């Protein structure tokens with residue numbers, strides 16, 4: 001029986017990255033749909049749940065991606081609303097790599113140490129990766145703040161996190177490097193989750209910040225999101241801080257993404273979202 005993955009992407013063009021990792025994770029065939037939304041996903045789900053016998057349904061799975069978290073979450077809810085009794089398949093939610101990237105970054109930050117009681121600041125934290133990293137840092141016991149260029153955008157993101165995950169995240173409007181440096185004052189953990197190729201902080205701003213202990217940069221496209229953090233850094237030491245670069249923790253992100261795809265095909269009722277994906281990441285980090 002072939003392992004079939006249905007890739008539902010809220011963007012018009014389904015992600016090639018998610019497609020490749022789907023195959024590398026063990027899918028035999030992937031059908032990738034773009035422009036998927038909560039209103040049009042129903043018939044696609046019916047095709048997935050009504051076609052195979054109960055014991056064979058684990059060979060069909062759904063992956064939800066796309067750049068817009070809110071639309072992705074609405075698609076996830078619509079997919080789950082179609083399931084009943086044994087008529088269901090396993091689902092992975094990873095809009096823009098949000099869960100797998102945040103899980104890999106935070107798993108490394110928390111590896112061999114506790115983050116409880118620490119203050120974490122996520123630069124440009126209103127995007128998919130930043131939002132999920134906020135959840136995971138809060139789950140680890142850190143108090144979390146996110147910066148962004150516009151307060152209204154940040155508050156919308158923080159409200160969504162509160163209603164979906166029950167966590168309090170502080171919003172700090174900080175549109176310039178100087179203001180982002182000021183937002184990092186007193187922080188122990190700094191994570192840059194800005195758009196690709198945007199530098200959010202100058203090197204001196206973290207090097208001369210006495211409270212910072214751990215720094216991670218998710219941006220893999222030059223220039224760095226945090227100047228002076230090496231792309232390949234994985235626990236490197238500099239100016240008394242421990243550094244993680246985008247490719248340094250990106251190896252875990254990729255391995256995690258593949259491992260999650262493989263798990264989808266082990267049962268027909270798995271939901272891989274933020275907390276489940278983080279649990280898997282914690283089991284893989286450092287191996």
Ligand SMILES: NC(=O)c1ccc[n+]([C@@H]2O[C@H](COP(=O)([O-])OP(=O)(O)OC[C@H]3O[C@@H](n4cnc5c(N)ncnc54)[C@H](OP(=O)(O)O)[C@@H]3O)[C@@H](O)[C@H]2O)c1
Pocket residue numbers: 096097101124125126127128129130147148149150153154193194195196197198218219220221245246247249250251253254
């Ligand atoms: N290392 C890995 O394995 C891996 C995997 C996947 C993704 N990534 C990277 O992770 C990062 C975060 O991904 P994402 O999808 O969450 O990012 P995103 O949605 O593209 O951007 C995140 C935030 O960046 C801010 N931003 C955009 N343009 C900006 C500018 N010119 N100046 C300052 N801030 C700006 C925006 O916040 P405001 O509008 O609120 O300011 C936006 O919400 C990206 O760099 C992505 O390439 C890394």
